Amino acid sequence: MEFVIKISQFLLSLSLLIVLHELGHFIPAKLFKTRVEKFYLFFDVKFSLFKKKIGDTVYGIGWLPLGGYVKISGMIDESMDKEQMAQPPKPWEFRSKPAWQRLIIMLGGVTVNFLLAIIIYIGMSYVYGDKVLPVANINDGLMVESTVANKAGLQTGDHIIAVDGDRIDHFSEVSEKVLFGKDITIAREGEEKTITLPEDFLAQIIDANEKAFISLRMPFIIAQVPDSSHNKASGILKGDILASINGKETKYIDQVIPVLESVKGQQVTAQVIRDKQTLSFSLSVNDNGKLGLAYANGATPETLQELGYYNFETKKYGFFEAIPIGFVKTKEKLASYVKQVKAIFTPSTGAYKGVGGFKAIYDIFPTVWSWQYFWGITAFLSIMLGFLNLLPIPALDGGHVMFLLYEMISGRKPGDKFMEYAQLVGFVILIALVLFANGNDIFKAVFK
Numbered sequence: 001m002e003f004v005i006k007i008s009q010f011l012l013s014l015s016l017l018i019v020l021h022e023l024g025h026f027i028p029a030k031l032f033k034t035r036v037e038k039f040y041l042f043f044d045v046k047f048s049l050f051k052k053k054i055g056d057t058v059y060g061i062g063w064l065p066l067g068g069y070v071k072i073s074g075m076i077d078e079s080m081d082k083e084q085m086a087q088p089p090k091p092w093e094f095r096s097k098p099a100w101q102r103l104i105i106m107l108g109g110v111t112v113n114f115l116l117a118i119i120i121y122i123g124m125s126y127v128y129g130d131k132v133l134p135v136a137n138i139n140d141g142l143m144v145e146s147t148v149a150n151k152a153g154l155q156t157g158d159h160i161i162a163v164d165g166d167r168i169d170h171f172s173e174v175s176e177k178v179l180f181g182k183d184i185t186i187a188r189e190g191e192e193k194t195i196t197l198p199e200d201f202l203a204q205i206i207d208a209n210e211k212a213f214i215s216l217r218m219p220f221i222i223a224q225v226p227d228s229s230h231n232k233a234s235g236i237l238k239g240d241i242l243a244s245i246n247g248k249e250t251k252y253i254d255q256v257i258p259v260l261e262s263v264k265g266q267q268v269t270a271q272v273i274r275d276k277q278t279l280s281f282s283l284s285v286n287d288n289g290k291l292g293l294a295y296a297n298g299a300t301p302e303t304l305q306e307l308g309y310y311n312f313e314t315k316k317y318g319f320f321e322a323i324p325i326g327f328v329k330t331k332e333k334l335a336s337y338v339k340q341v342k343a344i345f346t347p348s349t350g351a352y353k354g355v356g357g358f359k360a361i362y363d364i365f366p367t368v369w370s371w372q373y374f375w376g377i378t379a380f381l382s383i384m385l386g387f388l389n390l391l392p393i394p395a396l397d398g399g400h401v402m403f404l405l406y407e408m409i410s411g412r413k414p415g416d417k418f419m420e421y422a423q424l425v426g427f428v429i430l431i432a433l434v435l436f437a438n439g440n441d442i443f444k445a446v447f448k
Contacts, residue, residue: 002367009365011065013378015041017113017385018068024112025070025105032101035092038071066434072105099408106400113386114330120379122326128372129316131301133171135159137311138216141188142174143254145212148204149178153195156217156254159187175214179205180339202343203350209444217252219309221296222272229292234281236293240272241307245283253297260289273307333383341387357438394419395426 018041029036036057044051044062051060062068074093089096094105141157144150160174161167163181168174178184179202184195198204205213220242225232242250246268250256265287271280283291301312317325343351356363361381366373390398399422407413414422 005369006362006365006367009369009374009377010362013365013374013381014065014361016378017116017382018042020112020116020382021109021385021389022068022070024108024110025072026108028101028105028108029070029072029094032097032105033092034094034097034101034105035073036070037073038069040070041068043067043069099404099413103401103404103408106397106404109397110386110389113382113389114334117330117333117379117382117386118326120326120375120382121329122322124372124375124379125317125322125325125329126319129314131312131314133216133301133310133312135161135168135171135174137313138171140217140252142171143212143215143217143252145215146205146208146210148201148208148210149213152197152201154178154184154186154214155188157188160214161185161187161192171216176336178214180343199348200350203353206350206353216304216310217254218298219304219307220250220253220256221299222293223296224294226292226294230284230286231292234283236270236272236281236283237274240274240279242270242295243273243278244271245269253295257289260285260291264289330379330383333380334387337380337384337387353440355437355440356444357434357441359438359441393426393429394422395430399426 026036026039039057039059040062042062043064043066044060045064048060049063051058072094074095141159144154144156162185163177164183182197222238222240224238225236244250245259248259250259263285266285268283268285269280270283271278304310305312343349344355364377389396392398392402403414
């Protein structure tokens with residue numbers, strides 16, 4: 001069932017983004033009386049799952065879910081229709097239109113991508129608001145579970161104050177800024193210090209293949225008392241929170257393990273919190289330093305706030321207040337993605353090892369249906385799609401824009417034969433990138 005939910009969200013998001021992106025090309029083409037021969041969701045190599053011709057345009061769904069396209073008459077695109085291009089230009093063809101109209105048609109797709117992200121973030125801000133955790137409200141520092149981060153000098157209990165001189169305001173900023181940062185300013189035991197991360201820190205994180213990195217310190221909440229547990233009859237119940245063992249505080253999970261290691265094979269007195277009351281129980285610790293209890297390594301913000309661990313702040317926006325918030329969030333996500341792309345194309349960072357394809361996108365969707373998560377992911381993917389399409393690679397919108405700008409500045413239009421070769425080179429580059437990204441997915445799935 002989890003697979004069905006994830007794949008449904010993945011396909012719905014992908015389909016929505018592709019259709020709207022292509023609609024961004026389709027609408028200005030129609031406005032400028034340019035004939036659109038095809039409007040396709042997914043690629044129709046050899047055959048289509050569905051197609052219907054309305055007017056001059058065939059609308060269809062292909063079988064290969066690697067994107068989608070609109071085929072505009074008189075344009076050298078993925079169809080490589082040399083026969084049509086060999087004919088004299090027709091008034092309804094793309095190549096017959098003024099350069100400024102062609103530029104608007106080519107920018108239509110990415111414009112829709114960025115507008116979609118803005119609209120989604122406006123809607124999410126209005127409907128859901130923002131639940132944030134100011135770093136000032138994290139009293140006992142953060143959990144640093146990554147061995148790579150530990151080796152670099154970060155420890156559990158550190159307060160991360162700034163990255164590369166930019167102060168951290170909210171917990172949600174921490175992981176990304178540290179991953180792509182260099183100088184980390186922390187507070188440890190009341191003193192500030194700066195830790196300089198190695199240049200290949202991100203590559204080391206990827207190679208280590210550790211699920212945890214930097215997170216909130218969590219309480220030890222009993223998730224299950226198995227029938228096979230040696231503490232089955234102790235009176236401990238699901239939902240109890242372990243507060244101390246033999247008088248030693250165990251407010252957080254990371255405090256429990258060393259305490260248990262020190263009392264292997266002993267009977268201990270444990271204090272737990274149940275329904276806001278503190279109760280004492282006698283528990284047995286086996287020779288391996290285990291209680292035989294399953295615990296939940298995580299809790300909802302509501303639970304954490306109710307228990308007094310963290311004080312989250314909820315911001316609600318009226319509709320008109322949400323509008324500038326939508327623009328700001330889009331700008332921030334775009335800046336964040338540009339930083340990631342820059343790191344990927346800087347070999348010394350090793351960020352290219354983390355590049356993923358369709359499986360990586362599929363994996364970011366949750367296993368339960370959540371419209372809030374769905375729209376948040378879709379907005380980010382829309383920004384990503386818009387930015388990538390603006391890259392000056394022939395066969396992408398950015399490649400066409402690059403040649404159109406050259407034409408508008410120089411007054412000379414690139415020849416059809418040159419455009420054909422450029423398109424072919426662009427396809428080779430794109431295929432190589434797709435193979436690399438999806439190859440990374442396969443490599444990580446098989447060997448890690």
